[in-house]
Each structure stands twice: as C-alpha cells, then as structure tokens.
Amino acid sequence: xxxxxxxxxxxxxxxxxxxxxxLSWFIRDPNHPIMRLLGVFVDPIIIPVQKGLEKIGLNxxxxxxxxxxxxxxxxxxxxxxxxxxxxxx
Numbered sequence: 001x002x003x004x005x006x007x008x009x010x011x012x013x014x015x016x017x018x019x020x021x022x023l024s025w026f027i028r029d030p031n032h033p034i035m036r037l038l039g040v041f042v043d044p045i046i047i048p049v050q051k052g053l054e055k056i057g058l059n060x061x062x063x064x065x066x067x068x069x070x071x072x073x074x075x076x077x078x079x080x081x082x083x084x085x086x087x088x089x
Contacts, residue, residue, distance in 0.1 A: 003085055010078040014071055016041045021067045045070050 020038040027035055049066045053059055 002089075003082055006081055006085070007078065010074055013041065013045070014074060017045065017067055017070060017074075045074070049073065 016038055020035070020042045023034060023038065029035065030039070046066050049070045050059075050064070053066055053069065058065070
C-alpha cells in the first residue's frame with residue numbers, strides 16, 4: 001500500500017514536470033497562472049538539477065536538458081526508496 005502510494009506520487013510529479021516542459025514551449029510568460037502553479041511543484045526539482053548541471057559543465061545554453069536529468073534522477077530515487085521499503089517492511 002505504501003509502495004503503491006510512493007509510485008503514484010513519483011508518477012504525478014513526472015506528469016507535472018512533462019506538462020511544465022510542454023507548456024513552456026507555448027506559454028512563454030513565466031508569470032502566467034498555469035506556469036506559476038506548475039512551477040510550485042517543478043521548481044524544487046528543476047532548480048537543483050540545473051545548478052548541478054552547471055557545476056559539472058553540462059549547461060548547453062539554448063537547450064535545457066535538466067528535465068531529462070530530473071526524470072532520470074526521480075526514477076532512480078523511486079527505485080531506491082522502494083528497495084528500502086522492501087528491506088524495512
């Protein structure tokens with residue numbers, strides 16, 4: 001039951017992140033109400049990833065690959081959390 005809730009939480013975060021990425025192609029104003037709402041969930045994930053990519057020199061300028069890396073990191077984190085739950089429970 002707990003594992004299912006964790007998987008669903010990560011799924012929802014991934015869908016929100018994908019919606020933010022797709023909508024950013026069409027809604028250029030970061031102060032648009034939809035973008036601000038999605039940003040509440042996405043910014044705590046994306047900003048550290050962007051800073052990390054800048055530190056290791058993977059900032060590409062025009063193209064932002066941080067959502068790809070964020071999804072990969074979220075999948076790894078989900079796997080780690082689920083394995084820890086199996087170990088504890």
